[in-house]
Amino acid sequence: MESFLEVDRLQTAFKTDKGEVISVEEVTFSLEPGETIGIVGESGCGKSVTSLSIMRLLGKQGYIKQGAVKLNGTDLTKLTEAEMRSIRGNEISMIFQEPMTSLNPVFTIGNQMTELIRLHMKMNQKQAKSYAIEMLKKVGIPRAEAIINEYPHALSGGMRQRVMIAMALSCKPKLLIADEPTTALDVTIQAQILELMKKLREESETAIMLITHDLGVIAEMADKVLVMYAGEVVEETDVFTLFDDPKHPYTKGLIDSIPHLEYESSNRLYSIPGTVPTLQHMPKGCRFHTRCPHATEKCTKEKPQLLLVDGQDHHKVRCLLYEGMDVRKGVLV
Numbered sequence: 001m002e003s004f005l006e007v008d009r010l011q012t013a014f015k016t017d018k019g020e021v022i023s024v025e026e027v028t029f030s031l032e033p034g035e036t037i038g039i040v041g042e043s044g045c046g047k048s049v050t051s052l053s054i055m056r057l058l059g060k061q062g063y064i065k066q067g068a069v070k071l072n073g074t075d076l077t078k079l080t081e082a083e084m085r086s087i088r089g090n091e092i093s094m095i096f097q098e099p100m101t102s103l104n105p106v107f108t109i110g111n112q113m114t115e116l117i118r119l120h121m122k123m124n125q126k127q128a129k130s131y132a133i134e135m136l137k138k139v140g141i142p143r144a145e146a147i148i149n150e151y152p153h154a155l156s157g158g159m160r161q162r163v164m165i166a167m168a169l170s171c172k173p174k175l176l177i178a179d180e181p182t183t184a185l186d187v188t189i190q191a192q193i194l195e196l197m198k199k200l201r202e203e204s205e206t207a208i209m210l211i212t213h214d215l216g217v218i219a220e221m222a223d224k225v226l227v228m229y230a231g232e233v234v235e236e237t238d239v240f241t242l243f244d245d246p247k248h249p250y251t252k253g254l255i256d257s258i259p260h261l262e263y264e265s266s267n268r269l270y271s272i273p274g275t276v277p278t279l280q281h282m283p284k285g286c287r288f289h290t291r292c293p294h295a296t297e298k299c300t301k302e303k304p305q306l307l308l309v310d311g312q313d314h315h316k317v318r319c320l321l322y323e324g325m326d327v328r329k330g331v332l333v
């Protein structure tokens with residue numbers, strides 16, 4: 001049976017002065033109603049491009065080169081721009097990292113929210129206004145009755161972010177794509193927003209795609225996780241296995257970079273050496289070999305495949321160390 005969302009071998013490219021560059025390579029995953037998938041990785045790993053590809057918001061230079069994105073059986077890559085517009089904000093909502101990209105500076109918060117709510121929730125002006133105020137209060141906005149008459153520029157970055165989250169949640173989308181939704185917010189508001197997202201998931205069976213570099217948010221929210229590196233998925237598993245038994249050296253590095261409670265301030269926190277390669281200078285072989293503590297000669301030449309870990313039906317890893325191997329816990333420490 002087909003899943004609610006099926007992303008199948010998605011490949012996204014951009015036109016540049018120096019020719020075409022592939023930003024996202026063969027990303028495949030599925031998502032059911034009420035389920036949350038976390039996509040993690042450093043900046044430049046392809047997380048945001050994956051979500052923008054699903055929304056078909058790649059700008060003039062970007063395009064889906066191959067693959068399919070099926071929502072309830074409809075391949076979004078085949079829809080016209082007009083058909084896609086009616087899906088955005090209706091069936092799919094997105095919370096961006098930068099709130100000014102989705103707030104219109106020339107309309108008040110109230111205008112923007114009530115228009116959206118009237119359109120998608122079939123409410124009259126009065127109902128839409130009181131629902132907008134209620135949603136603003138739910139995301140922790142003080143004086144919501146007054147804020148509704150303000151223009152976006154009059155609000156701080158954190159307040160704008162919360163307005164955008166209120167707008168995205170107000171229409172009870174079937175799929176919510178949240179790209180670093182709480183990065184700019186303080187921890188109390190962050191916790192409030194995550195609670196709201198959980199509530200939406202429970203009440204409306206909303207499927208959530210959560211893009212973040214914060215493994216704490218992943219641990220709290222996600223059912224399953226894709227770890228991306230340099231445009232590719234390098235590990236895919238459920239959230240418990242990710243933290244209990246990570247396989248890929250990159251995933252291990254990300255987990256080792258999290259500060260622990262017993263962490264002593266005199267110890268330096270681990271960080272993965274080096275940086276993510278640029279799209280124009282992708283290393284041959286395994287893309288992670290320039291930063292991997294386990295890299296061998298073979299890794300510089302041979303490209304690893306994303307393969308099931310032996311004996312498991314949901315844990316995949318892209319690393320030559322595991323190819324043809326009976327992978328046991330702790331093999332790479």
Ligand code: SF4
Nearest residue numbers: 286289292299319320
């Ligand atoms: Fe490291 Fe080699 Fe595995 Fe790549 S294939 S992650 S370089 S051990």
